[in-house]
Amino acid sequence: MALNRRVWGLFVSLGLGLTSCSGLPSPPTGWQTGAVATSGKASSNETDYGFRTADGLTLAAKLTRPQEPGRRPPVLVFIGGSGTWDSNYSQAIDATSSAFVLPVPELARRAAQAGYAFVRYQKRGVTDPGGLATSEWRTVRLETLMADLRILLAKIQADPTLDGTRIALIGHSEGTMIATWVGATEPAVKAYVFMGMVRQNLKDVFRLQLVHRNGERFFAITDVSPKDAKLDADEMANATKKGLVFEGWKTFDADRDGMLSKPEYLAYLDARYAAWVRSIGAMKPEELVPGDGNPAGWFQQHFAHETVESSWRTIRAPVLVVQGRADTNTPFKTEVEPFKAMLEAQRHPDHRVVGMEGLDHWFKDRTGISQAGRAFGEILPWLKLRL
Numbered sequence: 001m002a003l004n005r006r007v008w009g010l011f012v013s014l015g016l017g018l019t020s021c022s023g024l025p026s027p028p029t030g031w032q033t034g035a036v037a038t039s040g041k042a043s044s045n046e047t048d049y050g051f052r053t054a055d056g057l058t059l060a061a062k063l064t065r066p067q068e069p070g071r072r073p074p075v076l077v078f079i080g081g082s083g084t085w086d087s088n089y090s091q092a093i094d095a096t097s098s099a100f101v102l103p104v105p106e107l108a109r110r111a112a113q114a115g116y117a118f119v120r121y122q123k124r125g126v127t128d129p130g131g132l133a134t135s136e137w138r139t140v141r142l143e144t145l146m147a148d149l150r151i152l153l154a155k156i157q158a159d160p161t162l163d164g165t166r167i168a169l170i171g172h173s174e175g176t177m178i179a180t181w182v183g184a185t186e187p188a189v190k191a192y193v194f195m196g197m198v199r200q201n202l203k204d205v206f207r208l209q210l211v212h213r214n215g216e217r218f219f220a221i222t223d224v225s226p227k228d229a230k231l232d233a234d235e236m237a238n239a240t241k242k243g244l245v246f247e248g249w250k251t252f253d254a255d256r257d258g259m260l261s262k263p264e265y266l267a268y269l270d271a272r273y274a275a276w277v278r279s280i281g282a283m284k285p286e287e288l289v290p291g292d293g294n295p296a297g298w299f300q301q302h303f304a305h306e307t308v309e310s311s312w313r314t315i316r317a318p319v320l321v322v323q324g325r326a327d328t329n330t331p332f333k334t335e336v337e338p339f340k341a342m343l344e345a346q347r348h349p350d351h352r353v354v355g356m357e358g359l360d361h362w363f364k365d366r367t368g369i370s371q372a373g374r375a376f377g378e379i380l381p382w383l384k385l386r387l
Contacts, residue, residue, distance in 0.1 A: 045112055049119055051155050053148050057136055060087045060128035061121035061152065064108040065161075068115070074166035074190075074387040075156050076111050078104055078120040079149060081173025081196065082294075084137070086130040087122040089172075101362050102172060102195070107376050114380045116387070117162050124148055138286045140294070142178075142301035149182045157188055164188055166387045170379070172196050173330065173361070180308045184315055191386045192319040193379050196327060196361045199309045199335040202302035203277060211269045213328055218244065219265050230259040277303070309342055318350035318386045319343075322375045324359030326366070350386070354378050 049063035066073050080089045081101075089104040108118040122128045124144060125137030157164030168191040171179035176194040183189035198205055222239045223231055231239075236246045249260055252268040260268065280289055285297025312319075323336045332355055343351045356374060358365050363372040 046108070049121075049155075051121075051152055053124060053144070053151060055139065055144070057124055057139070059122050059124060059148060059152075061119060062087050062108070064112045064118040066112045066115050066117065071115075072161060072163040073115055073117045074163050074168070075117045075119060076168050076170055076383070077149075077152065077156070078107070078118070079169060079171040079175035079179050080104075080120075080123065081171075081175050083123075084126045084130065084132050085123050086126050086128045087120050088129070089120065090130055102372050103370065106373070107170075107379075110376055110380060114384065116380075116383070119152065119156065121148075121152060138288065138295050141285065141297045142305060145178055146182050149178060150186075153182070153186055153188070166190050168193060168383055168387055170195070173198060174202075177202075177302075177308050180311050180315070181305070183317070184311055189317065191317060191383060193383070194319065194321045195323070195363070195375060196330050197308070197321055197323060197335055197339065198330050199307065199339045201305070201307050202299070205330060207270070207273055208331075208334060209329060211266060211273050215266045215269045216262075219262050223262075230257075230261050231265065232259045236260070309339055312339070312343065312348075313346055316349060319348075319352075320379065320382045321351075321353045322378050323353070323355055324361060324363055325355045325357050326359055327361045329361040352382065 045067055046062055046064045049061040050058060051061060052058055078089070083101075085101070089102055104120055108120060111118040123140070125133055125140050127133055153167065156162055156167065165188050167186070167188045169179035169183050169189055170193040171177070172195045176192075176197040179192055179194070183192060200208075219231070222235055222244065223229065225232075225235060236249070240246060246260075246268075249268055252264045252271070253260060254264055254267075255261075280296050280299045281303075283289065283296035283300075285295060285300060287296045288294065289296050289299065321336055321339065323330075323332050325332050336353055336355070340351070340353045354375075356363065356371070359371055359374075363370060363375050365371050
């Protein structure tokens with residue numbers, strides 16, 4: 001799960017200024033850093049598969065079928081992560097092209113070649129291709145995202161040309177959470193594939209990203225003269241000129257030495273983060289969170305929901321986790337390793353974890369080149385033995 005530039009903007013408004021003086025790249029709106037341009041052309045066996053939501057919205061979806069006539073194939077359903085994504089998991093660049101975080105159309109083509117039907121769909125509030133319909137976007141909640149997937153699954157199960165008794169859910173980032181919570185109540189879901197998985201509550205993941213990951217980085221950059229693991233008055237003054245605000249920092253100077261140590265600095269950020277969470281809790285669900293742009297209700301419901309790990313204590317269906325070991329958004333160490341240990345402790349009958357060296361949350365390598373094809377190469381052979 002990634003945080004976009006709008007989230008950083010919110011922390012500027014809270015006095016954190018997490019983008020201003022970092023010297024680090026920030027994800028652009030929609031967090032498709034390193035995205036690949038594509039024409040978005042449909043394959044010859046791709047058809048529209050749109051559906052109506054319970055509250056009357058029309059969501060675009062695409063169905064890619066195998067070429068073999070007269071066969072009812074099992075179905076793979078892709079569920080994207082947080083952000084404003086269309087049915088290609090992309091956002092519009094111009095009238096003729098788009099950019100995607102993962103090349104999902106490629107996965108759809110590979111799946112069809114392997115004998116599967118593949119369905120992908122747009123998120124509510126997003127146009128197809130990837131613009132934003134603000135009034136519809138205000139309806140985004142965890143419960144509406146889950147309800148939309150349930151309606152799509154019902155359509156698949158009622159489709160006489162598909163084998164709706166054999167469905168696999170493929171989720172990326174937040175999509176792994178939605179896949180878990182919806183799939184747990186759907187007997188037709190026979191397998192799960194998690195990419196960039198989220199094990200913890202959204203509140204804990206954002207805290208890890210905004211406080212611990214970025215706090216460590218920004219402290220290292222700010223602590224320069226001398227580099228003594230403390231920020232003195234001059235260092236804080238220089239950082240403030242660049243936009244990193246330290247308002248109220250003296251409250252966190254526990255040893256009263258007039259400087260901020262790293263633990264004190266992280267405590268400062270943590271308090272700011274807690275204030276941000278409380279402010280969201282006080283908002284109306286349809287209000288867009290200032291500096292972020294997501295509806296408050298989406299945060300509120302996520303913050304109150306049980307975790308993926310809790311749900312998987314009772315789910316026995318096969319699960320494959322494919323995760324970049326260089327993922328700093330949902331790190332292998334904090335998300336995948338504890339998840340795998342829990343499954344093993346629960347004696348889960350069929351799980352596999354694939355850690356991909358040097359790849360990030362979007363399966364890009366250190367040069368920014370997409371290596372998603374490597375992840376796709378793990379998914380389809382694994383599914384072949386389970387659907």
